[in-house]
Amino acid sequence: MSPLRSLVVVVVVVAVVVVIVVVVVVVVVVVVVVALVVVVILKVVVVVVIVDVAVEVVTPATPVVVVVVVSATAAVIVVVTVVVVVVTVVVVIVGVVIIGVVVAAVVVASTTENINIKINNNFEINIYEHFEPLLM
Incomplete structure (x- = not known):
């Protein structure tokens, strides 16, 4: 395996690992955020209910406040x-596009290097000369 091709393999593996790590981190963050918000909602509901029972004043507004807070939090x-x-x-x-x-680019560079196409055995084209500006 040429150094260029081994470099391609390394780059691809690293890029794939980075993409996977990013996805896992994002999923974990979403789960944690949702869990925290759910806990907060439950605390709000429990506190409001306890306060209502303790004071023995069940105002009509209290359930509305709970619903609004819960709805807003759910929306967030x-x-x-x-x-x-x-x-x-x-x-x-x-990430996939970059990979x-x-x-x-590397495959083109590695496959076109030192390849000459001979047309009718006398007209020769060096492909690498044409691709080189694109690879710089």
């Missing part, structure tokens, strides 16, 4: 989750 969870998922998808797509471009 949904928005944050959607944003994180979209960002993850974009990062993965960009593809790097691989293509």
